[in-house]
Amino acid sequence: MVQAHSPLWHYLSVAPRVLLAVLAFAMWRRGLRRQFPAFFSYTIFETVGGAAIYAVYMSPSVSSATYWWSYLSFLAIEVFIKFVVIGEVFTNLFRAYPSIGRLAKSLITAAGIVLVFAGSLIAAYASPGSFWFVSATRILGRSVSVVQCGLILFLFLLAARFHLTWSRPVLGIALGLGVMASVYVAYWALLADWLLGTKSYKLDFLVMSTYHLCVLIWCYYLLVPHKSAITSAAALPENNLAAWNRELERLLQP
Amino acid sequence: MNLAIILVTASILALGVILRLAVTQSLQVRRRSRLAVSVQPIDLEAFRNLSNPAEDGYLRRRLPAGEFRSVRRARLRAMAAYVQVASSNASALVRAGEAALASGDVRVAEAAQQLVSDALLLRRNSTIALARIYLALAWPNSDFAAVRVVDRYEQLSGTAMLLGRLQNPAVPVRIAAH
Numbered sequence: 001m002v003q004a005h006s007p008l009w010h011y012l013s014v015a016p017r018v019l020l021a022v023l024a025f026a027m028w029r030r031g032l033r034r035q036f037p038a039f040f041s042y043t044i045f046e047t048v049g050g051a052a053i054y055a056v057y058m059s060p061s062v063s064s065a066t067y068w069w070s071y072l073s074f075l076a077i078e079v080f081i082k083f084v085v086i087g088e089v090f091t092n093l094f095r096a097y098p099s100i101g102r103l104a105k106s107l108i109t110a111a112g113i114v115l116v117f118a119g120s121l122i123a124a125y126a127s128p129g130s131f132w133f134v135s136a137t138r139i140l141g142r143s144v145s146v147v148q149c150g151l152i153l154f155l156f157l158l159a160a161r162f163h164l165t166w167s168r169p170v171l172g173i174a175l176g177l178g179v180m181a182s183v184y185v186a187y188w189a190l191l192a193d194w195l196l197g198t199k200s201y202k203l204d205f206l207v208m209s210t211y212h213l214c215v216l217i218w219c220y221y222l223l224v225p226h227k228s229a230i231t232s233a234a235a236l237p238e239n240n241l242a243a244w245n246r247e248l249e250r251l252l253q254p
Numbered sequence: 255m256n257l258a259i260i261l262v263t264a265s266i267l268a269l270g271v272i273l274r275l276a277v278t279q280s281l282q283v284r285r286r287s288r289l290a291v292s293v294q295p296i297d298l299e300a301f302r303n304l305s306n307p308a309e310d311g312y313l314r315r316r317l318p319a320g321e322f323r324s325v326r327r328a329r330l331r332a333m334a335a336y337v338q339v340a341s342s343n344a345s346a347l348v349r350a351g352e353a354a355l356a357s358g359d360v361r362v363a364e365a366a367q368q369l370v371s372d373a374l375l376l377r378r379n380s381t382i383a384l385a386r387i388y389l390a391l392a393w394p395n396s397d398f399a400a401v402r403v404v405d406r407y408e409q410l411s412g413t414a415m416l417l418g419r420l421q422n423p424a425v426p427v428r429i430a431a432h
Contacts, residue, residue: 099371100378125257146261153268156275162377163345165352166279175276182269189261 012208013054016215021047026223038088039173042081049074068133075137079144086151092170093159100162115150119143142188149181172221176214183210293343301336304329326394334387341380347373
């Protein structure tokens with residue numbers, strides 16, 4: 001079952017793309033593409049680009065070199081779009097909180113610089129294999145995954161520190177990206193050092209299953225309506241307010 | 255090999271943190287309607303006294319250097335405790351403000367927005383103040399002032415009071431001497 005080109009392998013290659021196509025269509029119908037243009041573009045790109053890579057892989061007339069070039073190109077564009085999606089998550093999260101927007105922007109920029117530096121260091125210490133484009137793909141994948149995982153983790157920590165409320169779609173997009181990025185870090189780390197040798201295809205199942213799970217997370221958070229919370233506002237404790245008020249009054253006296 | 259092990263461990267930790275925070279966030283959204291706001295009273299005057307540079311100057315002049323450092327560290331630890339409570343109160347008020355944002359009353363919603371904004375500023379200031387307090391703990395002779403935290407806390411109290419009035423117009427908020 002867990003073999004390359006097994007029915008499970010084909011299912012995990014095709015099903016997430018089909019689901020993403022459905023998600024893109026539903027986003028377009030519900031007007032979510034205007035709210036999340038980068039994520040909408042990502043779903044389109046993954047659907048079309050992923051299908052193209054699958055077709056190239058399955059085609060007997062395509063050489064392995066052509067496949068790796070195609071895959072490297074796909075990965076490079078995907079990396080760029082994912083960064084734009086992370087930026088979109090950041091913008092959506094902090095839009096409702098202008099009072100800390102500037103601080104958050106400075107912090108995420110600083111975190112990004114540190115992570116890019118760390119990613120470059122990791123790339124510099126890579127052990128290249130005999131096929132340079134395969135090595136390049138793995139090293140690029142590993143460094144970029146570290147940066148993306150770090151940025152998403154930082155976003156979650158920042159939001160938790162300030163007790164910010166995520167909107168449901170933004171939380172879903174960030175959660176899917178975060179799960180995927182963290183699993184990709186481990187995946188590329190093991191692949192880039194050629195630790196698993198010919199058994200590395202087994203890792204593909206882990207990463208493909210994770211990707212499928214992330215697509216399901218996105219579908220759930222973006223398409224399934226959530227139960228609306230009771231909209232009655234919570235009253236503040238009067239005793240505490242009065243105590244603050246007394247304190248304030250005493251401090252305001254000249 | 256070592257780098258791969260480090261990255262795999264880091265990725266597992268990152269995944270755990272992301273999942274935990276996402277689940278916590280989802281639960282918070284569900285529980286918001288049942289939220290009981292719990293804010294602890296803070297003695298602002300005591301905090302002002304602790305953060306007053308003139309007090310530190312006086313102690314510096316009156317006490318031997320070693321004793322001053324010891325007293326200063328104790329004062330800084332007390333300051334940190336106050337700031338942590340203020341920060342915790344600000345978190346509770348962010349949640350209360352966000353719950354009140356759902357109100358259909360425009361005045362309540364505006365007051366709630368202001369409360370959230372002020373509480374987040376206080377949270378930001380208290381984070382910075384805590385960092386400075388911990389730095390000052392390492393170098394007790396350095397100058398430190400947390401006046402902005404105090405100012406922000408006063409402003410926040412006023413906003414919370416306004417929101418409380420708007421939400422419970424029948425309940426008068428008394429102003430009394432302490």
